[in-house]
Amino acid sequence: MTKTILTIDDSASIRQMVAMTLKGAGLNVLEAGNGLEGYNTATTQTVHAVVTDLNMPVMNGLEFLKKFRQHPAGKGIPVILLTTESDEELKRQARESGATGWIVKPFKQDQLLAVIKKVTGA
Amino acid sequence: MSNDPAETFRQEARELLEQLEQGLLDLEHNPADDDLVNAVFRALHTIKGSGAMFGFTDVASFVHEFETAFDKVRKGLSPITPELIAVALDAKDHVHALIEAPDSADGAGEPILAALRGIVEGDSFPDAPMIDPAPAAGVPLEPTGRWRIRFRLPADALVHGTNPMLLLGEIADLGPCEVTALVDAVPGLDVIDPESCLIGWQVDLTHADPVAALDDVFLFLKDGMELSIEPLAIATMSEPELPPAAEAILDILAEEVEALAVVADVPAPKAAKPSKEPREATVAKSETASTSMRVPAERLDELMDKVGELVIAQARLSQLAALSADGNLKTVAEELERLSSGLRDTTMGIRMVPIGTIFSRFRRLVHDLSRELDKEIEFITTGEETELDKTMIERLADPLVHLIRNSVDHGLESAEQRIKAGKSAKGTVRISAVYAGAEVAISVTDDGAGLNAARIRAKAEEQGLITPETRIADQDLYYMIFAPGFSTAKEVTSLSGRGVGMDVVKRTIDGLRGKIELTTRPGEGTTFTLRLPLTLAIVEGMLIRVGNGRYSIPLSAVEECVELPASVATHSRGRNFLDIRGSLVPFLRLRDLFNTPGEPDAHQKVVIISSGEGRAGLVVDQIIGNNQTVIKQLSHLHSGIETFSGATILGDGAVALILDTSRLVSYGQAYEEKFRNESGRAAA
Amino acid sequence: MTTFTEPMRALTLRLDDELFAIRAESVREILDLVPVTEVPNSTPFAFGLINVRGRVVPLANLKVAFGMAEVEPDQDTRIVVIETEIDQEPTVVGIVADKVYDVTDIEPAAIEEAPRVGMRWRPDYVRGIGKRRGDFIIIPDMQRIFEIEGRRSGTSTAEERAAS
Numbered sequence: 001m002t003k004t005i006l007t008i009d010d011s012a013s014i015r016q017m018v019a020m021t022l023k024g025a026g027l028n029v030l031e032a033g034n035g036l037e038g039y040n041t042a043t044t045q046t047v048h049a050v051v052t053d054l055n056m057p058v059m060n061g062l063e064f065l066k067k068f069r070q071h072p073a074g075k076g077i078p079v080i081l082l083t084t085e086s087d088e089e090l091k092r093q094a095r096e097s098g099a100t101g102w103i104v105k106p107f108k109q110d111q112l113l114a115v116i117k118k119v120t121g122a
Numbered sequence: 123m124s125n126d127p128a129e130t131f132r133q134e135a136r137e138l139l140e141q142l143e144q145g146l147l148d149l150e151h152n153p154a155d156d157d158l159v160n161a162v163f164r165a166l167h168t169i170k171g172s173g174a175m176f177g178f179t180d181v182a183s184f185v186h187e188f189e190t191a192f193d194k195v196r197k198g199l200s201p202i203t204p205e206l207i208a209v210a211l212d213a214k215d216h217v218h219a220l221i222e223a224p225d226s227a228d229g230a231g232e233p234i235l236a237a238l239r240g241i242v243e244g245d246s247f248p249d250a251p252m253i254d255p256a257p258a259a260g261v262p263l264e265p266t267g268r269w270r271i272r273f274r275l276p277a278d279a280l281v282h283g284t285n286p287m288l289l290l291g292e293i294a295d296l297g298p299c300e301v302t303a304l305v306d307a308v309p310g311l312d313v314i315d316p317e318s319c320l321i322g323w324q325v326d327l328t329h330a331d332p333v334a335a336l337d338d339v340f341l342f343l344k345d346g347m348e349l350s351i352e353p354l355a356i357a358t359m360s361e362p363e364l365p366p367a368a369e370a371i372l373d374i375l376a377e378e379v380e381a382l383a384v385v386a387d388v389p390a391p392k393a394a395k396p397s398k399e400p401r402e403a404t405v406a407k408s409e410t411a412s413t414s415m416r417v418p419a420e421r422l423d424e425l426m427d428k429v430g431e432l433v434i435a436q437a438r439l440s441q442l443a444a445l446s447a448d449g450n451l452k453t454v455a456e457e458l459e460r461l462s463s464g465l466r467d468t469t470m471g472i473r474m475v476p477i478g479t480i481f482s483r484f485r486r487l488v489h490d491l492s493r494e495l496d497k498e499i500e501f502i503t504t505g506e507e508t509e510l511d512k513t514m515i516e517r518l519a520d521p522l523v524h525l526i527r528n529s530v531d532h533g534l535e536s537a538e539q540r541i542k543a544g545k546s547a548k549g550t551v552r553i554s555a556v557y558a559g560a561e562v563a564i565s566v567t568d569d570g571a572g573l574n575a576a577r578i579r580a581k582a583e584e585q586g587l588i589t590p591e592t593r594i595a596d597q598d599l600y601y602m603i604f605a606p607g608f609s610t611a612k613e614v615t616s617l618s619g620r621g622v623g624m625d626v627v628k629r630t631i632d633g634l635r636g637k638i639e640l641t642t643r644p645g646e647g648t649t650f651t652l653r654l655p656l657t658l659a660i661v662e663g664m665l666i667r668v669g670n671g672r673y674s675i676p677l678s679a680v681e682e683c684v685e686l687p688a689s690v691a692t693h694s695r696g697r698n699f700l701d702i703r704g705s706l707v708p709f710l711r712l713r714d715l716f717n718t719p720g721e722p723d724a725h726q727k728v729v730i731i732s733s734g735e736g737r738a739g740l741v742v743d744q745i746i747g748n749n750q751t752v753i754k755q756l757s758h759l760h761s762g763i764e765t766f767s768g769a770t771i772l773g774d775g776a777v778a779l780i781l782d783t784s785r786l787v788s789y790g791q792a793y794e795e796k797f798r799n800e801s802g803r804a805a806a
Numbered sequence: 807m808t809t810f811t812e813p814m815r816a817l818t819l820r821l822d823d824e825l826f827a828i829r830a831e832s833v834r835e836i837l838d839l840v841p842v843t844e845v846p847n848s849t850p851f852a853f854g855l856i857n858v859r860g861r862v863v864p865l866a867n868l869k870v871a872f873g874m875a876e877v878e879p880d881q882d883t884r885i886v887v888i889e890t891e892i893d894q895e896p897t898v899v900g901i902v903a904d905k906v907y908d909v910t911d912i913e914p915a916a917i918e919e920a921p922r923v924g925m926r927w928r929p930d931y932v933r934g935i936g937k938r939r940g941d942f943i944i945i946p947d948m949q950r951i952f953e954i955e956g957r958r959s960g961t962s963t964a965e966e967r968a969a970s
Binding site for chain 3: 671715716717718754756757758759760761762763765766769770771775776777778779
């Protein structure tokens with residue numbers, strides 16, 4: 001079955017890049033511009049993994065994560081955070097909030113694919 | 123194992139000659155197959171060599187000549203023709219005689235060799251390229267490190283999107299490994315939180331140095347998880363996960379299972395217990411003889427008995443463990459179940475032998491009969507892989523030979539008679555073997571003239587078995603051919619008269635606790651079917667409940683289970699059919715069949731079984747589950763009961779009857795036919 | 807009837823209100839009542855199966871052969887496991903007994919031929935009638951009983967039922 005990945009980022013170019021990379025690997029992609037949009041999409045459609053930025057207006061990545069994990073649809077779905085630096089404190093916070101993994105920006109396309117493959121098996 | 127080297131050679135030679143014969147017969151149908159030619163050549167070569175070594179010089183020198191003549195064939199300088207094969211078979215018989223009864227074989231060798239040389243010197247072919255048989259390649263494994271990896275994820279790992287299967291998959295990608303789940307932290311079902319990850323894992327991995335790779339695997343989890351990576355030599359000295367007594371038992375069982383696998387030449391089931399040394403190099407088997415051992419049949423009987431008892435005891439243990447809250451006990455019980463299942467499969471693999479081993483001997487028989495009687499015969503075998511108990515196969519050989527001879531000699535008409543009757547000149551004899559519940563059904567069919575009821579009747583009256591006034595149905599008349607002394611052969615040909623009459627066949631089958639059935643259609647042919655019990659078979663069964671009784675259905679016969687639709691349950695108005703994805707399947711209400719008192723359960727279930735081409739549904743009160751059943755034969759007291767083919771003992775000690783699925787399917791078919799006739803009549 | 811030339815070593819048991827003597831050497835063991843699995847479509851005579859240490863043993867109701875009434879099993883009820891011949895094959899079967907007494911020797915002098923007429927039961931089922939301490943003891947012909955009763959199996963009824 002083809003898996004669907006949700007990408008949440010307020011930067012349209014990042015979203016575009018992620019979408020292109022993932023679609024090129026045969027995955028379906030949904031997009032959202034902030035945490036709230038992402039939450040609505042992820043809790044109403046079938047999503048096999050989420051890649052989300054941290055700093056976004058309206059609802060940021062961590063808030064999305066915490067809210068998502070409380071929703072029945074959100075338990076067990078891998079969520080990957082995009083971080084701008086390798087901040088240990090940030091990683092700890094992310095983990096506590098329920099993140100499955102992270103990718104450090106800027107990232108290469110194959111790094112993204114490797115992480116998606118690791119957490120979804122796709 | 124015999125201490126007499128001559129006897130050892132004879133046994134080995136018998137097997138080689140058997141292979142040789144099969145090879146020659148196959149070669150007749152596939153003359154272009156170089157592999158077959160080489161196989162024949164190898165067999166000759168081995169017999170020559172061993173013969174010389176064990177003092178059978180006559181054999182060695184004869185085979186040498188045989189080999190020399192056949193060498194031309196191998197080089198492609200002489201074609202393979204039916205004449206060549208016939209002479210080669212004669213040569214094989216001569217070798218056999220030289221080994222078994224050397225005095226009688228005197229002088230018979232020369233003419234055969236002369237004939238062989240004559241055929242081979244004749245035509246010559248241009249040099250055909252010869253394919254070298256590939257030598258058996260051994261693939262030694264590089265000794266690498268063995269590591270024991272143990273990890274436990276944080277309890278919220280699953281909720282946070284981590285999939286342990288993917289992690290294990292990543293580790294498995296690194297190299298061969300064995301995974302054990304560590305369940306000691308898993309509480310009882312009543313208190314467990316399904317969202318928490320309480321299972322730990324232990325992976326024994328073969329890899330040069332996995333530390334860096336594992337770092338990558340657990341990249342996102344390193345901080346919250348427990349992880350230990352130890353070289354295995356050290357790991358085995360550390361605290362074992364299972365209680366020591368359990369480990370010891372599992373060790374012994376695992377060794378026993380592997381040892382048996384070596385004896386039986388059957389791949390051993392993989393034990394989850396880690397082995398203490400790196401895996402031994404596996405060498406690809408060579409095509410001729412694989413290592414085998416001779417074991418007295420009584421020892422195998424003992425072993426089968428013990429395995430049967432072990433299966434019963436293990437089922438009881440599993441029952442007790444299921445009721446217990448002790449996680450470790452459950453683990454050991456499951457482990458034991460796996461090992462005992464493996465043991466059962468391995469031991470059954472020793473004693474059970476594919477019936478194809480005697481089928482092959484019949485090909486030679488039909489070949490010879492065909493030539494002697496000048497009848498063209500097509501001999502078809504199916505179900506060669508069907509396995510039976512070894513002693514049973516040996517005892518079936520003679521009766522089957524007789525039935526085949528009978529079919530060929532008396533059943534099949536001559537070519538002209540066949541053509542006159544509008545049949546093909548070539549007659550067909552078919553022998554097949556198939557499982558039917560707790561039995562094996564072996565059939566010998568011919569498309570000949572069928573049994574002649576009038577002739578049988580005349581003979582029966584002549585023998586005084588019936589009087590002219592006796593009224594007897596045709597079907598019962600046919601069965602009279604099994605009466606002692608009965609024989610309708612107009613003359614006793616060298617092939618079918620040997621004191622081996624149908625009555626001896628019946629007696630042999632009776633002695634095996636089997637039954638013999640026959641159906642015949644005048645002008646179309648005859649089928650003899652032998653039904654034999656699968657002795658000491660341990661098979662998977664589906665346990666069902668009808669009323670207060672529990673019964674077992676051989677799982678191999680079960681296709682699927684469905685619920686009985688409420689509408690059908692209440693008013694089927696005598697139309698007991700179910701629509702299964704478009705086709706109508708007749709069903710039988712077991713409660714009715716068994717005359718069970720009381721009311722049926724709500725929500726009856728239907729188990730769809732199949733036998734041969736037919737299907738039927740069995741309506742039951744409850745489907746309990748699957749279990750391993752040790753098949754016990756019913757005694758003579760119950761031999762007339764048709765719906766059951768055996769009995770088994772359940773985990774709680776109760777006896778459960780095993781349903782005869784082929785019989786039930788035929789009931790269903792009979793019902794279907796009756797229904798069709800009646801509705802046909804009603805519609806008319 | 808077979809002539810008794812030597813004392814018969816017999817196990818005495820009671821069915822309903824009659825005493826029976828079974829050849830002691832044919833008795834394998836005596837069990838308390840165990841769960842019985844009924845065999846559907848069997849005769850009332852060969853009605854059940856029991857588990858004896860992992861072996862499936864058929865259970866026979868001798869009372870059927872002698873037209874006796876059924877009683878509720880109680881703490882005296884036993885299953886006597888014997889070896890007898892069925893279809894010329896030695897077979898292990900169990901018979902239900904209302905009470906089992908002891909093993910005694912019955913003197914040949916004390917055994918009489920069963921009367922040809924006037925007896926409640928089939929004469930071919932009875933080898934003889936012995937006397938022990940004032941009571942009449944029936945010596946059954948087990949082989950004959952199993953031969954006749956065992957032959958009546960309910961196969962046709964099963965098929966009929968299936969076709970209905």
